[in-house]
Amino acid sequence: MLDEYILHLEKELLTGKARWVADFTESFRNRQIGDTFFDMLVTGKTRPKGLFLSRIFAFFFTPNYKVACLVRSVTDGMSLDRLRLAGILRTVEKFMKRNEIDWSWVIIAKEGGFPETLKNFVQTYRVREVGVALVDVSSGDMTTSSSFIGKNLERYAKAPKAK
Amino acid sequence: MDTIERISPINLFICFGATLMALTLISAFSGFLALGEFFISTFILIINIIISVVAAWPIYRYWFHTKMSMDDEQFNLEVGKREKVTGRWSEFDEVSLVHLGRGRMGVRLYYRDKDDFVEIPASDLKLDASSLRFKAIKLTRAASK
Numbered sequence: 001m002l003d004e005y006i007l008h009l010e011k012e013l014l015t016g017k018a019r020w021v022a023d024f025t026e027s028f029r030n031r032q033i034g035d036t037f038f039d040m041l042v043t044g045k046t047r048p049k050g051l052f053l054s055r056i057f058a059f060f061f062t063p064n065y066k067v068a069c070l071v072r073s074v075t076d077g078m079s080l081d082r083l084r085l086a087g088i089l090r091t092v093e094k095f096m097k098r099n100e101i102d103w104s105w106v107i108i109a110k111e112g113g114f115p116e117t118l119k120n121f122v123q124t125y126r127v128r129e130v131g132v133a134l135v136d137v138s139s140g141d142m143t144t145s146s147s148f149i150g151k152n153l154e155r156y157a158k159a160p161k162a163k
Numbered sequence: 164m165d166t167i168e169r170i171s172p173i174n175l176f177i178c179f180g181a182t183l184m185a186l187t188l189i190s191a192f193s194g195f196l197a198l199g200e201f202f203i204s205t206f207i208l209i210i211n212i213i214i215s216v217v218a219a220w221p222i223y224r225y226w227f228h229t230k231m232s233m234d235d236e237q238f239n240l241e242v243g244k245r246e247k248v249t250g251r252w253s254e255f256d257e258v259s260l261v262h263l264g265r266g267r268m269g270v271r272l273y274y275r276d277k278d279d280f281v282e283i284p285a286s287d288l289k290l291d292a293s294s295l296r297f298k299a300i301k302l303t304r305a306a307s308k
Contacts (some may be wrong), residue, residue: 007293014262024269027260029300049264 002073005137006040007136009107013069018156022067023048033070034091040071040107043101059112065102066123068095074110082121092130103129103149107157111138119143125150133157164239166232169289173229173265179219186211214288229287235302240283248281252299255281260296268292270299275307 013024024044031041044064047058072093074080085108092106108114114134122143123131131149135142140159144150187203190211194202203211230241237251250272257273267286274280283299285292 010260015266025262
């Protein structure tokens with residue numbers, strides 16, 4: 001189910017609705033950043049390529065931000081507490097600085113609910129350039145950080161409805 | 164070695180459309196030079212369409228027609244007559260899925276020893292890009308052991 005969710009999310013980012021937010025163009029799997037393994041790293045820019053006229057329009061009116069979406073799944077044998085999540089977010093912030101990425105989405109996906117302490121931590125996470133979401137793939141529940149980028153995730157990182 | 168070769172109707176149509184557009188512009192400018200106004204008769208338009216239909220195929224073959232053959236050790240990729248790549252899976256260490264524009268998907272293979280990559284346009288070969296990516300990851304890992 002987690003693999004299906006990640007595949008669905010990858011499709012949404014590269015060719016689906018998320019293209020309204022950024023032009024995500026490249027997806028890497030099982031990428032190690034610092035000491036953290038991410039199941040997926042998708043990179044892109046906010047300025048789309050497009051054809052002649054849309055390219056001119058984008059050049060004048062769209063900021064050229066480098067963006068990324070990092071996805072990490074949490075399986076049964078893995079524990080994720082507040083400290084570990086804070087460590088993951090610090091790793092992401094360093095990765096952004098090193099690669100001059102302007103904003104990022106960080107999605108933590110799990111089959112099952114997240115503890116309240118973790119949800120509270122995410123809701124109170126204050127970094128404006130990083131949007132964080134905890135996604136319960138089985139129920140479709142999502143908790144996001146309160147920044148604008150975080151709130152955007154509610155629309156684009158939803159788990160698909162079970163058939 | 165398995166060989167995959169598919170005709171891409173979208174790219175073929177682009178060749179037809181681009182040729183027709185170029186011929187129409189040439190006709191219009193010729194009409195302007197001869198008669199003093201931009202004018203294209205129905206006869207000229209039909210001739211242009213016939214020329215475009217005939218010319219689209221060789222142009223497509225030269226620019227876009229993609230052919231790939233692969234086995235567990237290596238692959239050969241031909242994009243039209245202008246690009247030919249032969250690579251061994253062991254030469255690559257990173258594989259990614261890329262959006263090539265216009266909904267086309269591809270797989271990008273990064274060379275282990277140089278700052279360069281090869282792009283396999285999976286959509287042009289009517290292959291599932293995501294499955295090809297996972298297969299390429301498996302093959303590059305197996306080859307590097």
